[in-house]
Amino acid sequence: MLKRKALEQMRLWKERAKGNEALLVEGARRVGKSTTVLEFARTEYASHILIDFAQAPRDILSMLEEYKNDLDTLFLMLEAYYRVKLRERESLIVFDEVQRFPPARELIKYLVADGRYDYVETGSLISIRKNVEGIVIPSEERRLEMAPLDFEEFCWAMGEGQLADLIRRSFEELKPLPDALHKRATRLWREYMLVGGMPQAVVSYVEERDFAAVDYVKRGILSLYLDDMGKYGNGDASRVRSVFAQVPGQLAKHEKKFTLASVDSSARMRDYDSAFFWLEDAKLVNVCRNSTDPNVGLGLHEDGTSLKCYQADTGLLVSQAFADSVEMLDEVYREIMLDNLSINEGMLVENAVAQQLKAHGRPLYFYSRYDRGNARGTMEIDFLIVRGYDNAAMKPRISPVEVKSTKRYGTSSLDKFRASFDKRLGTEYVLHPRQLQVEGDRVYLPLYASFCL
Template identity: 60%
Template sequence: MFRRRAYEKLLSWKANSKGSRALLLEGARRTGKSTLARAFAENEYAGHLIIDFSEASEDIKDLFRMYRSDVDSFFMYLQAYTGARLPRRDSLIVFDEVQRFPPAREFVKQLVADGRYDYLETGSLVSIRRNVEGIVIPSEESPLRLNPLGFEEFLWACGEDALADLIRSSTEELSPLPAPLHRKAERLFREYMLVGGMPQAVSEYLEARDFGRVDAVKRDILSLYRNDIAKFGGTDATRIARVFSTLPGQLAKHDRKFRLVSLDANARGRDYADAFFWLSDAFITSTCLNATDPSVGLAATADESSFKCYMGDTGLLVSHLFADNEETPHEVYRDILLGKLEVNEGMFTENAVAQQLVCNGRNLYFYSKRDDRDWSNTMEIDFLVTRGYDDAAGRMRVSPIEVKSTKRYGARSLDKFKDKFGSRVGTRYILHPRPMEVSGDMAKLPLYASMVL
């Protein structure tokens, strides 16, 4: 199993909850939830039991149906059926793929109240209405999102733990890496953009170092997502599929903003709202909202009618762009790896930065304003985050982030943003394919530094 940030969060949950709350490990399909849950159970508990509801027998399911009011009998029969030995207060029961059997999720309330074991649930699409219909979601359940591997986790998987630590300290201290390490980190970030963070794709790449084989893995995952849309999308399945299929084209636009008219000349926001919610709720995509009057509480002025929609994994986006081809042309992988791809590279770098921000637990916001009467008010800022600002005694300020895929660019939007919002603005960031440069409140960071923001 790859080293994952979420493992530390599982350890914290175990230490702090002491059985008082179950944990729901949720995320997109194939992000490694079951693998992580199994490793955690085996490493951290004297006893464990994993019930996979994608293959559980009806006899096991009947226990959940028949003994809801008799927890003692439930555990007696459960251990008899499974042969598991579960020491009290040192055992973990995992409900894997819990969305396939909602009564088990509802039963968590009584199981937690009983207190003898810890409970970890894993599931995809678990919060979509169809999968919780007719049950009461337990209030004793805390969610933990498992994303595809971020760049830091990708470095760990590559055995580059020391480099990951250096990138983190370099970014936090605004101290450039030595040139050889910078070049190495830049090369690895380009590899990461192509491979992405889906564990199967990363594993295949580390084993074979063959982008063709990695592409085949990613295409299988994309097919799985399309099948999920058809199977679980219900009455919105057609709209969901339409949004999903057009994502690469939307991100190829200069400003990346999603335009409904590209789906249907008569498309309206309310008609497609559930489709976007479905994809976001399944963690297949990440929605980025326009904060029209940005301050520390970015959500307060978010305009849900103006948004960008990123793929949850950049490696999948690369393969999704060429979905009409039998395979992604190897020239695309070569040119991105060598930094020679002129067309569409901006969409990959911006998506990769969005992926790092999500991995760091951030909701996504951007700033966009067009004013035909006063050009000074027209600007596009790729991302907004809130961070402590040294010149404000460490208090939180809004930091605008511009993502550049080429070495030649301008920074007028960042200057306009500072002029317009003044004291609300903290450090301004440019993420570019060059070494670090810092001047005043402007920090130009290598793209790989996005893993720290």
């Protein structure tokens, strides 16, 4: 059982909700929702019932519909069917893959009002029309999004929990790690980019240390996602698949903004809005949007026509990008690991940083401005986040984040951004392969410390 941060978030939910709301755990397929929820049920409750709507028999579905107004009878039947004794305020009922049976989700309102037990739902593609049509969405839901493992969780899985703690302390104290530990953390970060954070892939790597075996797992997950696009994409299936297929190529460009012309020369963003929505709702991509007037409240100035699209998991991005190299997998992975392969590594590094930010609940924004004829007014910042600023009594300020994949780089965009928006900004962060260094309000962080932001 992998140690997941979501488990602690579930425990906090139980403590705060006290039975007054259900928990809806969302996430991509194979991200570990059901496994983590079952561990939560096992460790935090006297008993539990799990109803898996991917394979629940018709009898169970009929019970939930027929006795929704007679909960006493419903609970007795569930106890008898699953051979589990439910105890008031000590038991949990789990609706697994709830999107496959929307009436169960609608029933949550009445189950929570009854108050006898706690309820957790898991699901993916929760918001698409097919999965909400004809039901009233319960207001008694608290949402928790589960992402693939972040780098800290990967460290835990690899038996490097103490190193992860030292990385976090280094970030908090702004003191670099000793060189030997820095090198170890850097190598672990490169392993993380190749393996990614899908639990099945991580377990395979922990047990076998075989990139080919890991890649086999990841390609199976990608195939599952492509099947889902065909099954649930409805009229948008072809556009969804086209956008998803273009992600590696778009990120390989120096200018990483998604260009629809690469999908269809006549494409318009309004025609592809629903495809991006589907991929975001399925948690298969992390969309980063342009905030044209960077200030606290980044979404208030969002340009919906200008975006970057990252793979939700960097390990899957690697397998997707090298789909034509199956016969040379060991060599490809080894060369990437040793930094010998001639690829745009910035694609993987920037995707991995986006994955860390998203895993910590940060909405993704960047800043881009092109001023024809005025190079001083042209700039692009990879990410914008909001953090408390030490020199302003920890009041929230914009922190620009630049990601560098090589040891030699420039910071002209960051310099121009500071000159343009100085009073709005707090600490600037440059994520790079080198050691931690501080220069006034600018902090140069090792890439492996990105999970701390």
